Amino acid sequence: MTMTKSDESFLTAQPWMRRDDESAKAFAGFKTYRGMEPEVRSVTGAYRLHRDNPKAMQAPDYFYGWGRKYAWKERAGAYDAYRDWLDLRAADEERGKARRNRRIALGNALQKLNQCIGNIDPNDASVREVMPALTGVVKELRAEYDDEPTVRQQVTTYDGGNGGFGVLAQRAADLTDEELAAQYRQLNRDPGAAND
Numbered sequence: 001m002t003m004t005k006s007d008e009s010f011l012t013a014q015p016w017m018r019r020d021d022e023s024a025k026a027f028a029g030f031k032t033y034r035g036m037e038p039e040v041r042s043v044t045g046a047y048r049l050h051r052d053n054p055k056a057m058q059a060p061d062y063f064y065g066w067g068r069k070y071a072w073k074e075r076a077g078a079y080d081a082y083r084d085w086l087d088l089r090a091a092d093e094e095r096g097k098a099r100r101n102r103r104i105a106l107g108n109a110l111q112k113l114n115q116c117i118g119n120i121d122p123n124d125a126s127v128r129e130v131m132p133a134l135t136g137v138v139k140e141l142r143a144e145y146d147d148e149p150t151v152r153q154q155v156t157t158y159d160g161g162n163g164g165f166g167v168l169a170q171r172a173a174d175l176t177d178e179e180l181a182a183q184y185r186q187l188n189r190d191p192g193a194a195n196d
Contacts, residue, residue, distance in 0.1 A: 016079035019070060026066040033067070034076045041069045041076060103144050109137045 033046035047059030
């Protein structure tokens with residue numbers, strides 16, 4: 001990945017980068033300290049790693065001096081916060097990508113189900129078999145777009161009669177698959193027909 005001028009100026013302005021008054025040796029010690037996991041980070045631990053000496057009892061005074069003078073703890077904390085922010089941003093981008101993919105898949109499924117119902121062959125599948133899938137896809141799409149119904153409407157049956165959902169469901173249950181498919185095709189040709 002190539003760094004741009006704005007990337008460079010952003011990074012050089014950050015507290016976890018080398019300070020103007022910091023020697024190369026002191027910054028190398030800080031990089032070791034900064035690279036440790038926050039739960040186990042310590043000046044002595046950084047010294048052990050920096051010198052590849054796991055048996056060192058403690059860091060020498062100059063190493064502690066660098067830690068105080070160059071504010072290692074605060075700078076490493078700023079670096080941790082920045083890394084956390086990068087991780088959160090990456091996770092948000094992943095969630096957004098997954099959501100877009102789900103929406104595309106659900107939209108494709110809805111389109112296929114609509115085609116299936118409109119052209120149903122009772123020998124292959126019945127409307128009663130396809131409708132639960134259609135209902136499920138529509139429910140998932142509404143949830144994806146935060147479009148859950150908030151107001152209940154009076155249902156008007158295709159033949160103009162009013163009734164609750166139970167009445168409509170009973171009327172639909174009394175129809176054959178061919179009659180349901182025919183009504184579905186009629187509604188697709190004339191969406192206002194159900195309200196006439």
